[in-house]
Amino acid sequence: GDPRLQGISEAIRVVPHFPKKGIMFQDITTLLLNHKAFKDTVDIFVDRYRDMDISVVAGIEARGFMFGPSIALAIGAKFVPLRKPGKLPGERISESYVLEYGTDCLEMHVGAVQPGERAVVIDDLVATGGTLSAAIRLLERMDAKVVECGCVIGLPEVKGQNRLNGKPLYILVEPRELEDCC
Numbered sequence: 001g002d003p004r005l006q007g008i009s010e011a012i013r014v015v016p017h018f019p020k021k022g023i024m025f026q027d028i029t030t031l032l033l034n035h036k037a038f039k040d041t042v043d044i045f046v047d048r049y050r051d052m053d054i055s056v057v058a059g060i061e062a063r064g065f066m067f068g069p070s071i072a073l074a075i076g077a078k079f080v081p082l083r084k085p086g087k088l089p090g091e092r093i094s095e096s097y098v099l100e101y102g103t104d105c106l107e108m109h110v111g112a113v114q115p116g117e118r119a120v121v122i123d124d125l126v127a128t129g130g131t132l133s134a135a136i137r138l139l140e141r142m143d144a145k146v147v148e149c150g151c152v153i154g155l156p157e158v159k160g161q162n163r164l165n166g167k168p169l170y171i172l173v174e175p176r177e178l179e180d181c182c
């Protein structure tokens with residue numbers, strides 16, 4: 001495999017029982033502090049998407065905003081923020097998704113993408129896939145073509161992939177367990 005992936009994985013801090021008991025939180029802020037690991041992460045996505053005729057990189061608030069814009073600039077695409085509810089001032093569309101307790105929602109500005117544009121969706125992590133599924137629905141409602149979803153971290157057999165409406169999912173590393181760290 002790609003020799004850069006181990007360094008990326010090791011730069012992600014694992015915080016047990018955050019934000020609640022039983023969760024092994026994958027903290028990408030330590031990846032952002034490590035210039036080589038951060039650059040390698042962006043470069044891998046850029047190398048993958050630069051020749052796929054992508055004109056839209058859609059990033060999911062908040063942690064998708066930490067990777068998406070760098071990728072967009074490098075491949076010559078626009079960046080479209082998919083925001084949590086109530087943040088976008090213009091005409092917008094909304095898609096809700098199911099969480100463990102309750103629902104949340106993502107919004108996108110109408111006019112941010114044109115029919116037929118080819119898009120990738122970028123986020124830090126996929127767990128259930130609910131968040132990515134809402135992002136896909138937003139883009140498809142505007143008749144954009146979602147070429148792929150790209151995440152830094154995801155399980156090898158992501159349950160979420162069943163929720164991605166058949167869209168390809170590209171993942172760099174698996175979540176780390178505490179045993180692997182330190």
Ligand code: PRP
Pocket residue numbers: 060061062063064123124125126127128129130131132160
């Ligand atoms: C986290 C993560 C993904 C999403 C993955 O975001 O950054 O966006 O959950 O979960 P899923 O695959 O089960 O939908 P979160 O909403 O916690 O907030 P943040 O990115 O604003 O920190």
Ligand code: MG
Pocket residue numbers: 060061062063064123124
């Ligand atoms: Mg998120």
